[in-house]
Amino acid sequence: MIDFKDVRFTYDGQQYALDGVNLHIEPGSFVCILGGNGSGKSTLAKHINALLLPDGGTVTVLDKKTSDPENTFFIRSNAGMVFQNPDDQLVASLIENDVAFGPENLGVPAPELRERVTEALRAVGLQGFEKKETAALSGGQKQRVAIAGMLAMQPQILVLDEASAMLDPRGRAGLMRVCKELNEAGMTIVMITHFMEEAAAADVVHVLSGGKIALSGTPEYVLGQVEVMEDLSLDIPFAARVSHDLRAAGLPLAMHVDETGLVNDLSRLLKGGAQ
Amino acid sequence: MAQSALFGRYWPGESPIHALDPRMKLTGVVIAMVAIFLAQGYAALGVAALFVAAFFIVARIPFGQAFKSIAPLLFIVLLTAFLNLFFIQSGEVYAQAGPFVISQGGIDSAIFLSIRLTLLLLCASLLTLTTTSIDLTDAFESMLGPFARFGFPAHEFAMVMGIALRFLPQFMDELRTIRAAQLSRGAHVSANPFHGGLQGLSSLMVPLFTSAFRHAETLSNGMDARCYHGGTGRTRLDPLAFSTRDLAGIVILLLMVACVVATNFLVR
Amino acid sequence: MIEFKNVWYSYDSHEANKAEGGKETKGASKTQADWGNAPDSPWALEDISFAVQKGEFIGIAGHTGSGKSTLVQHMNGLLVPTRGQVLVDGVDIANRQAAADARRHVGLVFQYPEHQLFAASVYEDVAFGPRNMGMPENEMDSIVREALELVDLDFEALRDVSPFELSGGQQRRVALAGVLAMRPSTLILDEPAAGLDPAARRELLALVRRLHTELNATIVLISHNMDDLAQLCDRILVLNKGRVHAFGEPARVFMDSAAMKNIGLGVPSAQRLANLLKEQGLFLPVPSSGLFTPESLVETLVKAYKEGI
Known part of the structure; x- marks a missing residue:
C-alpha cells in the first residue's frame, strides 16, 4: 500500500534528513513510526502524501509514484494527513466548513458534501458539532476535527504527524481511541510519535534514527529492546522497563510491553512463589 | 476564557437574519448605511435607530452584547465627537480657550455625529455577528466575481480574508499570552515608546509575527494536504442561493430608507 | 513564600456577581466558551487557600481547564483575585507596584516559552528581563553568562547568535535563561517539557531538579505527568474545576487512585x-x-x- 525504496531527502543539500529509507506498509495495518527530534520522522510522513518528494529513490502510494505530478491529488485525497499543532491546520471558523474544505477542493457536489461532513464528524465522535466554532474547541477536539476533515475526503490511509504531541493525556487518549476505531473499520493508520504507549498499541513499529530505519517489528519485539532504545535516546513503556529490570534481577518472566500481560504473569509467578 | 461578542467575531444563532443570504446582508448593510446617512435630524435618526434595534432583536443578540461588540471602536466615535465639539463654531458660545470654542452648534453636531457613527458601527457589527467568515468571503467572492475577468483575484482575495478572520481570535489569545509572559519579565509594554517602550513593543510584536509565520507554514501544508488548488473546480457545502426571505429583507431595508426620508420631510 | 487566602477569580466579574446574587445567568453566558469543566460556573478559581514554603518543590496537577494557568498567573500579580488575597513574602500583591516587586522574586515560565523570544541575539533576549528590573548594566555580561550556564548553554558560542536559528530544545533553554537571569527566588514552570522528545524532556527535568537543589530555588511545576510530579515534588496541589481537590505529599495525594481517576487524572x-x-x-x-x-x-x-x- 505504501512503499519506500531507498528514499533519500535533504532540505539543505548537505545533510540527509532521510538517508536510504526502505519501508513497506500493509493495507489495513496500524503502523507506528518512532523517533526523537531530528530523526527524520516528520520528513518521512510528508513523503507519504507528496508534500515532499524524494531526492533519491521512490515513494509509491497505492501503486502510484508520488514524484509524478499527475498523481498528486489522487495520493493526497487517499492519504489524509493530520499535523502536530491543532491551531494551525483548521482553515474555517465553523466546524462544518472546515470539514467540508477537502471534499470541496475535490469538487464533490453539495448534497453529498453535507452527508460526508455528517459522517466524518460522527466517525470522530463529534456528531452535532457542525455549527460550532473551531476556536471554542479543546486541543483534542481540534485534532479530531482535523481528522474529520481528512475522512471527508474518504481516504484509505491516515497519517498522523505527531498529532498528539501538544495534547493533554485525555486528548491523547481520545485521539488514540478514534484511530483504533478507524483502523478496525479498515483504515490504514500511520502514526508518527514519540509516545511509547501509542507505539505499544500498533501492529508494527519502525524506529527511525538519523534518517534511517534502526529497528522494525512488533511492539513486543521493538519496545523490548531496552538497551537499543536507550541508545537511541527513546523512552520505553513502563511495563517494558519493569519486566526488563525484573528479568535482570533473575525473575523468570517473559518480556512484556503492556501492563495487563505483565500483571498476569507477575500474579501467576508471585502466587506460585507463595505456595 | 469567557467569550463575548467581539467586532468581527461570529455570534452563533439560527435567527432569520443569520439565515439570510450573505450577499443580501452585504448589500443590506450598505442600504442601511445609506439610510443612516440620509437622516437629517434626530427624528429621522431615531427612526433609523428603531430599525437597527429591531434588526438586533430579530437576530436575537442582546443589546449589551451589541454595544460590547463595537466597544473597541468607540474611540472613533469619541474622536469625531471631540473634533466637532471643539472646531465647529455656530450658535451660542459656552466656553472659549485659545482656538478651541465650545458652542451650541458644536455640541449639536458632536451628539448627532456620535449617534450616526454608532449606528453605522452597529450595522457593520451586525453583519459580522450574524455571518460566518466563510459566508462573508463567499459573498465577497461572488459579488467581486464580475471583476475576475479583468484579472482581479476574487477567489484568492476572499480566501485570504476568510483565513484572516479565522485566525483573528487565535491571535488575540496569543497576544494576551505573550503580553503576560513579557510582563513577567518586567516589560514596560504599556509605557510610552520613548521610555524603553519601543523594546517593550517589539517584545510583543516580534513573537506575534514569528508565530504568524509558524502558523502559515503548517496551514499551507494542511491546505495542500487537502488538495487545495485555487477556486476552479471547487464546490460549496452551502451554495449561495437567493430566497424569498432575502427579497423580503431587501424590501424591509428599502422601507427603512423610505421611512427615514419621509421623517426628514415630516419633521423639520 | 507565596500564600493564597480564599482566592476567587472570575474572567467576567460582572457575570460572577450576577450569579452570586442568585439571578439566573442566561443568554450571553450560555454561549460562553467552555474554559473549564464547569461551564455554568462563572468562577475560574473558587476559594483557593494554600501556601508554598520557601525552598519547597510544589507540583500542580489538574487537567486542561481546571484552572492551573489561571492559578499561577496569580502568583506574580498578572491576575488579581476577584476576591481574597495573594501574599508574596507577606505582602499583598493586588496593587501594581507590589505586583511589579513580586515579579523580581517570582519568575514565571509559560508553556512553550520559546514562542516569546524576540530579540536579535541570545544575549539581548536573556538581558531583557534583568534590564527591565533595573539590574546594573556593567554586570549584564556576568548575569547573562551565569543564566546561560545554568541551562547548559555556551555563552561565548551563542551570545551573538539569533535565537531563531537555534533548535527547538535550545530555544526553550534560552527562554528559560531569560527568566533565570532575573535571579528569581521562586520559579514557576508551566509544562516545561511539553512537546519535547524523551531525551530533551529528561534533560530539562534534570535541569529543573538541579535548580532546586543547587540554587535552593522554590519551584512550582505544572505537569500532566504523574510520574514526574511524584518523583520530583515535596507536595502536590491537585486542582479540579477551579477548586483544590487535594494538597499534600505525593504518597497522600495519590493514595486514593479512584478519586484521581474520577477527576480525569491518573496515578x-x-x-x-x-x-x-x-x-x-x-x-x-x-x-x-x-x-x-x-x-x-x-x-x-x-x-x-x-x-x-
Whole structure:
C-alpha cells in the first residue's frame, strides 16, 4: 500500500534528513513510526502524501509514484494527513466548513458534501458539532476535527504527524481511541510519535534514527529492546522497563510491553512463589 | 476564557437574519448605511435607530452584547465627537480657550455625529455577528466575481480574508499570552515608546509575527494536504442561493430608507 | 513564600456577581466558551487557600481547564483575585507596584516559552528581563553568562547568535535563561517539557531538579505527568474545576487512585501497576516514600518474589 525504496531527502543539500529509507506498509495495518527530534520522522510522513518528494529513490502510494505530478491529488485525497499543532491546520471558523474544505477542493457536489461532513464528524465522535466554532474547541477536539476533515475526503490511509504531541493525556487518549476505531473499520493508520504507549498499541513499529530505519517489528519485539532504545535516546513503556529490570534481577518472566500481560504473569509467578 | 461578542467575531444563532443570504446582508448593510446617512435630524435618526434595534432583536443578540461588540471602536466615535465639539463654531458660545470654542452648534453636531457613527458601527457589527467568515468571503467572492475577468483575484482575495478572520481570535489569545509572559519579565509594554517602550513593543510584536509565520507554514501544508488548488473546480457545502426571505429583507431595508426620508420631510 | 487566602477569580466579574446574587445567568453566558469543566460556573478559581514554603518543590496537577494557568498567573500579580488575597513574602500583591516587586522574586515560565523570544541575539533576549528590573548594566555580561550556564548553554558560542536559528530544545533553554537571569527566588514552570522528545524532556527535568537543589530555588511545576510530579515534588496541589481537590505529599495525594481517576487524572505508573496486582489479590507492601519509581517497584517485587508476600 505504501512503499519506500531507498528514499533519500535533504532540505539543505548537505545533510540527509532521510538517508536510504526502505519501508513497506500493509493495507489495513496500524503502523507506528518512532523517533526523537531530528530523526527524520516528520520528513518521512510528508513523503507519504507528496508534500515532499524524494531526492533519491521512490515513494509509491497505492501503486502510484508520488514524484509524478499527475498523481498528486489522487495520493493526497487517499492519504489524509493530520499535523502536530491543532491551531494551525483548521482553515474555517465553523466546524462544518472546515470539514467540508477537502471534499470541496475535490469538487464533490453539495448534497453529498453535507452527508460526508455528517459522517466524518460522527466517525470522530463529534456528531452535532457542525455549527460550532473551531476556536471554542479543546486541543483534542481540534485534532479530531482535523481528522474529520481528512475522512471527508474518504481516504484509505491516515497519517498522523505527531498529532498528539501538544495534547493533554485525555486528548491523547481520545485521539488514540478514534484511530483504533478507524483502523478496525479498515483504515490504514500511520502514526508518527514519540509516545511509547501509542507505539505499544500498533501492529508494527519502525524506529527511525538519523534518517534511517534502526529497528522494525512488533511492539513486543521493538519496545523490548531496552538497551537499543536507550541508545537511541527513546523512552520505553513502563511495563517494558519493569519486566526488563525484573528479568535482570533473575525473575523468570517473559518480556512484556503492556501492563495487563505483565500483571498476569507477575500474579501467576508471585502466587506460585507463595505456595 | 469567557467569550463575548467581539467586532468581527461570529455570534452563533439560527435567527432569520443569520439565515439570510450573505450577499443580501452585504448589500443590506450598505442600504442601511445609506439610510443612516440620509437622516437629517434626530427624528429621522431615531427612526433609523428603531430599525437597527429591531434588526438586533430579530437576530436575537442582546443589546449589551451589541454595544460590547463595537466597544473597541468607540474611540472613533469619541474622536469625531471631540473634533466637532471643539472646531465647529455656530450658535451660542459656552466656553472659549485659545482656538478651541465650545458652542451650541458644536455640541449639536458632536451628539448627532456620535449617534450616526454608532449606528453605522452597529450595522457593520451586525453583519459580522450574524455571518460566518466563510459566508462573508463567499459573498465577497461572488459579488467581486464580475471583476475576475479583468484579472482581479476574487477567489484568492476572499480566501485570504476568510483565513484572516479565522485566525483573528487565535491571535488575540496569543497576544494576551505573550503580553503576560513579557510582563513577567518586567516589560514596560504599556509605557510610552520613548521610555524603553519601543523594546517593550517589539517584545510583543516580534513573537506575534514569528508565530504568524509558524502558523502559515503548517496551514499551507494542511491546505495542500487537502488538495487545495485555487477556486476552479471547487464546490460549496452551502451554495449561495437567493430566497424569498432575502427579497423580503431587501424590501424591509428599502422601507427603512423610505421611512427615514419621509421623517426628514415630516419633521423639520 | 507565596500564600493564597480564599482566592476567587472570575474572567467576567460582572457575570460572577450576577450569579452570586442568585439571578439566573442566561443568554450571553450560555454561549460562553467552555474554559473549564464547569461551564455554568462563572468562577475560574473558587476559594483557593494554600501556601508554598520557601525552598519547597510544589507540583500542580489538574487537567486542561481546571484552572492551573489561571492559578499561577496569580502568583506574580498578572491576575488579581476577584476576591481574597495573594501574599508574596507577606505582602499583598493586588496593587501594581507590589505586583511589579513580586515579579523580581517570582519568575514565571509559560508553556512553550520559546514562542516569546524576540530579540536579535541570545544575549539581548536573556538581558531583557534583568534590564527591565533595573539590574546594573556593567554586570549584564556576568548575569547573562551565569543564566546561560545554568541551562547548559555556551555563552561565548551563542551570545551573538539569533535565537531563531537555534533548535527547538535550545530555544526553550534560552527562554528559560531569560527568566533565570532575573535571579528569581521562586520559579514557576508551566509544562516545561511539553512537546519535547524523551531525551530533551529528561534533560530539562534534570535541569529543573538541579535548580532546586543547587540554587535552593522554590519551584512550582505544572505537569500532566504523574510520574514526574511524584518523583520530583515535596507536595502536590491537585486542582479540579477551579477548586483544590487535594494538597499534600505525593504518597497522600495519590493514595486514593479512584478519586484521581474520577477527576480525569491518573496515578504514577508504578502505583497503577501495584493497583492492578491488588485487583488480582496481590497486596504489595508499600514503602513509606510511596511506590513512584520503576526502581522502587522492581525492588518491592523482587523482595516479594524472594521472601513471599
